[in-house]
Amino acid sequence: MAAETDAQLARLEGGGTAQTGTASRWSALDPNKLQLRSDAVLVLDQNGDEVYSRHTSDPRPVASITKLMTAMVILDSHLDLREKITITKEDRDLIQLTGSRLRAGAVLTRRQLLQLALMSSANRAANALARTWPGGKAAFVAAMNKKAGVLGMRSSHFIDPAGLDPGNVASARDLARMVRAARHYPLIRNATTTRSASVRPYKGRGAITFHNTNRLLGNKTWDIQLSKTGYINESGRCLAMQAGIDDQQFTIVLLNSFGKLTPFGDSSRIRRWIESGTRK
Numbered sequence: 061m062a063a064e065t066d067a068q069l070a071r072l073e074g075g076g077t078a079q080t081g082t083a084s085r086w087s088a089l090d091p092n093k094l095q096l097r098s099d100a101v102l103v104l105d106q107n108g109d110e111v112y113s114r115h116t117s118d119p120r121p122v123a124s125i126t127k128l129m130t131a132m133v134i135l136d137s138h139l140d141l142r143e144k145i146t147i148t149k150e151d152r153d154l155i156q157l158t159g160s161r162l163r164a165g166a167v168l169t170r171r172q173l174l175q176l177a178l179m180s181s182a183n184r185a186a187n188a189l190a191r192t193w194p195g196g197k198a199a200f201v202a203a204m205n206k207k208a209g210v211l212g213m214r215s216s217h218f219i220d221p222a223g224l225d226p227g228n229v230a231s232a233r234d235l236a237r238m239v240r241a242a243r244h245y246p247l248i249r250n251a252t253t254t255r256s257a258s259v260r261p262y263k264g265r266g267a268i269t270f271h272n273t274n275r276l277l278g279n280k281t282w283d284i285q286l287s288k289t290g291y292i293n294e295s296g297r298c299l300a301m302q303a304g305i306d307d308q309q310f311t312i313v314l315l316n317s318f319g320k321l322t323p324f325g326d327s328s329r330i331r332r333w334i335e336s337g338t339r340k
Contacts, residue, residue: 127223
């Protein structure tokens with residue numbers, strides 16, 4: 061994985077817009093014209109320069125955005141992605157009590173479980189990946205926190221691999237670091253931008269189709285390279301993604317949005333705000 065430059069990491073850490081030619085371009089945008097409904101917001105350009113920020117340093121529950129970290133830890137381990145894994149009762153969600161079409165006895169490869177965890181936010185898939193980690197779930201969560209430390213995510217802490225526990229917390233700045241690290245994994249980019257996928261987890265039965273949780277992928281005017289949504293009551297609606305706007309790649313983090321469609325609406329408002337400002 062390619063490392064961020066020292067300058068990029070410093071910008072993410074510092075919280076201010078760097079004094080560069082690109083940053084000066086964003087200073088021409090009027091933040092008063094950007095009316096957003098998400099509580100915490102961070103927008104960075106492809107150089108790591110800040111375009112817009114609000115409440116970016118406070119750690120808060122991040123729900124299923126957690127699964128980006130889960131995927132990176134799995135991929136860093138070089139475990140066999142072709143290995144078949146059986147879903148068990150241990151993989152049930154006993155925190156938020158969500159259901160799943162992956163019942164005990166379902167069999168999928170590690171790669172398929174990764175895809176479903178990232179694309180459709182399948183909680184049992186994420187739990188199964190952690191359960192089958194060498195040393196079990198506790199060792200896997202320790203590896204998640206170690207990876208967060210390596211990435212400089214100093215306001216983050218993980219308790220479970222699916223994001224079901226509200227104790228999984230991170231600041232918007234930390235999540236920007238995580239998204240910018242995750243973009244270096246082709247499988248993560250592909251899985252998080254795939255609109256739907258079918259699998260056959262039960263012998264002798266038909267295929268089951270899962271859909272991506274980011275509805276912006278259905279809009280052909282969006283150029284999205286990586287995305288992950290998240291939601292539990294404690295976190296509100298969340299969205300972290302990388303998207304192309306006006307021939308630049310932007311990292312967008314939206315946390316604690318009120319309303320099911322708010323993160324998507326705020327993303328569109330951010331896009332129009334950048335486009336209108338740069339075209340002037």
